Amino acid sequence: MSKLLIVGSVAFDAIETPFGKTDKILGGAAPYIALSASQFDIESAIVSVIGDDFPEAYLEMLRKHKVDTTAIERIPGGKTFFWKGKYHNDLNSRDTLETQLNVLADFNPKVPDAYKEVEIVMLGNLHPAVQLDVLNQLNKKPKLAALDTMNFWMDNALEDLKKVIARVDIITINDEEARQLSGEYSLVKAARAIEAMGPKYVVIKKGEHGALLFHEGQIFFAPALPLEEVFDPTGAGDTFAGGFTGYLTKTNDISFDNMKKAIIHASNLASFCVEKFGTERMQELTKKEVQQRLQQFKELTQFEIELT
């Protein structure tokens, strides 16, 4: 069976939404990615870094989801990356109230030997130099390297970012970031420009408006499930990335047709993530719930029109 290598932050988040606030809870891209991918019963490993203050219980919880945590390096005397943010009333925008990089500032990723010939790699949102470092540690080119990034790296590490973009097969970014990276307002043109930078596949995430998959002129669209209430959007994009790469790992098929299914699974899983604070909903999510909501996705999008 193929395995999934995940690189990304492991963090403490303190989150405030119109519905409530949390103290420090489990956060960071990697746990969201791993929990989402775990829905496909695959083996995965996280490459990351934490401090002394990080509870063993969080690692234990990840291991229960078949996540190899041996490459999450614990730095003696170090403190775990911390992010504090507050969402606005519409939940579409947020203010960062505090960022403490802590051990993430000097992160030297170490890919476990058992993952050096891995088929699928998910490079979660992190400094692009770290993402590149991980690719360079692999013994062979993976079947699929997927990259998630954000505008922060476009502003602060564009040259490194361009290098890693040139090395990956697929990139997932949001609509505003796609526009910033490409200089094109039209997402069709933006995707084409980004494909020219390296990735053969481009996924543009539009939050509550769904996600678009682009590949050589073909386009597929997955809506976001219309929800009564979004409780906490934190981690939705990472959950999407984990669902996407988790499904591809499980099926070991990176055709465009299979990526369509992957993007639907990804949207489906992300729709759960936002229903509770942090990773809470993803930790308890059952296969039955996932299947039921996939049925809702079908009803939401499938139609029959005969063409003449």
Place this chain on the structure above:
Amino acid sequence: MSKLLIVGSVAFDAIETPFGKTDKILGGAAPYIALSASQFDIESAIVSVIGDDFPEAYLEMLRKHKVDTTAIERIPGGKTFFWKGKYHNDLNSRDTLETQLNVLADFNPKVPDAYKEVEIVMLGNLHPAVQLDVLNQLNKKPKLAALDTMNFWMDNALEDLKKVIARVDIITINDEEARQLSGEYSLVKAARAIEAMGPKYVVIKKGEHGALLFHEGQIFFAPALPLEEVFDPTGAGDTFAGGFTGYLTKTNDISFDNMKKAIIHASNLASFCVEKFGTERMQELTKKEVQQRLQQFKELTQFEIELT
């Protein structure tokens, strides 16, 4: 064969977009609705009002699309409604530079006798008192009355608007208007609140982000086709409404399943409207082009996932 009764403005528009500007060209909700509906080879009639200055050639063009123009009243000495607007660079927002109500200020709609027992009525965006007047002139309750409106009437004629909303079967409004009308941010909750005001079906238009159809807890979503370039968004919502009601008129089937198809046809037709200034693209649109783009809609949205 069933027929479609259309009420709406017939106007001159002067439009400026980042791509160019027009002098006075054919505008108003009704011509967009009628041209879009004409793709289904149905008979329709427009109830509206124009001034002396309105070219006969525009009416002739509509008649060539099987649109009955006898109930478009020409007011001697009157001037046609005129709107001038300028779109911002992202084309998602616009400034109204000039509005001359002219003959529309004293519009007394007159439904032609041949349409007083019509099955489908499309009440295009107009003063809700005019929309009500039209419903009151019908000899019997139509099979389906559809209403389009906008925030202007919520701000300025809310009581009349609520009366007409209570009388129609389906309402089409955009996301911000749905929020304003319902007081709910979540579109799922907003649709439920609007259903409680009367219409059994609610369509929420999200522009480039597609459209949602709500009915008693069921939801269907039609994306907007991702376009390389939007040239002029004017009339896209009216074209959507015309495609929707035109398809329902053609098929004479107002089941939820058929409405799904209608909303896909509606999105499909709206995707053409924005490719040129005003009604230009809709006037020249061929059946072959429409069918080809429907195939693109299928490829964009259809997937196969087996549920366990």
